[in-house]
Amino acid sequence: MSDLKKMYKTLLHDPFPGELSLRIGDQELTFKKRTWTIDGEEKGIRYGENPDQPAALFELTGGGLTLEGVEFRGPGQGLVSSLTEENMLQAGKHPGKINLTDVDNGLNMLQYLTAKPAAIILKHNNPSGAAWTDEGVAVALERAWKADRIAAFGGTVVVNRPIDDATAEIINSSYFEVVAAPAFEGSSLETLKKRKNLRILQIPGLAELDTLVGQPFLDIKSLSDGGMVLQLSFRNRILSVDDFIPAAAQKDGSDFVARQPTAQEAEDLLFAWAIEAGVTSNSVIFVRDGATVAIGTGEQDRVGCAELTIHKCYTKYSDILCFDELGISIYELQLKAKADDEAAAKLADIQKRTEEARGGLPGTVLVSDGFFPFRDGVDVVVAQGVTAIAQPGGSIRDWEVITAVNEAQPQVAMVFTGQRSFKH
Structure with a gap:
């Protein structure tokens, strides 16, 4: 077993050259392999997605790309790929591919959340919890952590404001692999x-992400046969609450119009749609008061995704009750309850309160990365107390979906985004 553990600690040699070029028609992009001198040794990234996959990080250093008048992000705009030794304030176990791509996806979402201090916790390239608030980055991080304490482990x-002493204490109270911020204040770095x-990564560009919004990068999807699919990266069209489209449809000469969100509902939908840009589809996200309640990812059908995410809400709600009151996880309590009557009684009480609170779902808003092909998904979330929904729109059954929110008591709001937000 000890020999097996070594593979996770070994820095894998990569066979990739120091430079790479990509010619697209008569335009050429040039890249340089990113390495760092750490402990007197030149090192690239630890390994790829798995310990037996050699990998290398390349930074765009030359050339440029413009297609049909659209200018892509170019040299000098690097974030993760331009990290230097000075930016790597502590190498820790030395980053691998998944550490860097998690940070990168955090930046991807935070580019749309520059208006307030925001914090995102990621696992396996999906956010486990996220929050933004005028109360500061420490409060945002605590709310993101409480959204899914178990998955955050x-x-x-990734945060978009300097880490202060209070934020550093929150980070050190749990176990994290990577921290990325634009700067570190007070004694936070020492902590x-x-x-x-x-x-520990310092990425100065985190404080200037708003300059990148709207400018795409070249998104390359590699196929298992060695081929590639090139696409413009996703660009969020919902940058303010005014960008939402009123949900309306026609059927057999009848008009169907949904209630418009309140100011707070619209603000939460705006936040949720920004987080949606970093979530693997099919997905839905529940949000309340600027923080995620639960994030459903990577499911094959939309109603199933909604049902599974509701189950997650109930589990996370009962877990935070258990942790706050007993200092253990809900799973540890379930194990104790098998042989301990007092623990069993406590478990039953937490489960009862979770059911009564419907997992904390009443008063939440919901976004869906794709349109609802049937009203079933809407009916499922409305039954749990969702008050407003944002979704792309464009289904032949939009009228039916709008009918579902209009029939809800009280009436549920709905808006369209006018774009899909799939991520594969």
Whole structure:
């Protein structure tokens, strides 16, 4: 077993050259392999998605790309790929591919959330929890952590404001693999360095993400046969609440119009749609008061995704009750309850309160990355207390979906985004 553990600690040699070029028609992009001198040794990234996959990180350093008048992000705009030794404040166990891509996806979402201090915790390239608030980055991080305390374990923290002492204490109270921020204030860096294996990254561009909004990068999807699919990266069209489209449809000469969201509902939908840009489809996200309640990812059908995410809400709600009151997870309590009557009684009480609170879902809003092909998904979430929904629109059954929210008591709001937000 000890030999098996070594593969996770080994820095894998990569066979990739120091430079790479990509010619697209008569335009050429040039890239340089990113390495760092750490402990007197030149090192690239630890390994790829798995310990037996050699990998290398390349930074765009030359050339440019413009297609049909659209200018792509170019040299000098690097974030993760341009990290230097000075930016790697602590290498920890030395970052691998998944550490860097988690940070990158955090930046992808945070580019749409520059108006307030925001924090995102990621696991396996999906957010486990996210929040933004005028109360500061420490409060945002605490709310993101409480959204899914269990999944946050071993995750990546990315914030869009400098980390202060209070934020550093929150980070050190749990176990994280990576922390990325635009800067570190007070004694926060000293506090974080107490965790010797923590990778601490300073990315100055985190404070200037709004300059990248609307400018695409070249998104390359590699196929298993060695081929590639090139596409413009996703660009969020919902940058303010005014960008939402009133949900309306016609059927057999009749007009169907949904209630418009309140100001708070619209603000939460705006936040949720920004987080949606970083979530693997099919997905739905429940949000309340600027924080995720639960995030459903990667399901094959939309109503099933909604049902599974509701189950997650109930589990996470009962877990945070258990942790706050007993200092253990809901799963530890379930194990104790098998042989301990007092624990069994406590478990029954937490389960009862969770059911009564419907997993904390009443008063939430919901976004869906794709349109609802039937009203079943809407009926499922409305039954749990959702008050407003944002979805792309464009289904032949939009009228039926609008009918579902209009029939709800009280009436549920709905708006269209006018774009889909799939991520594969």
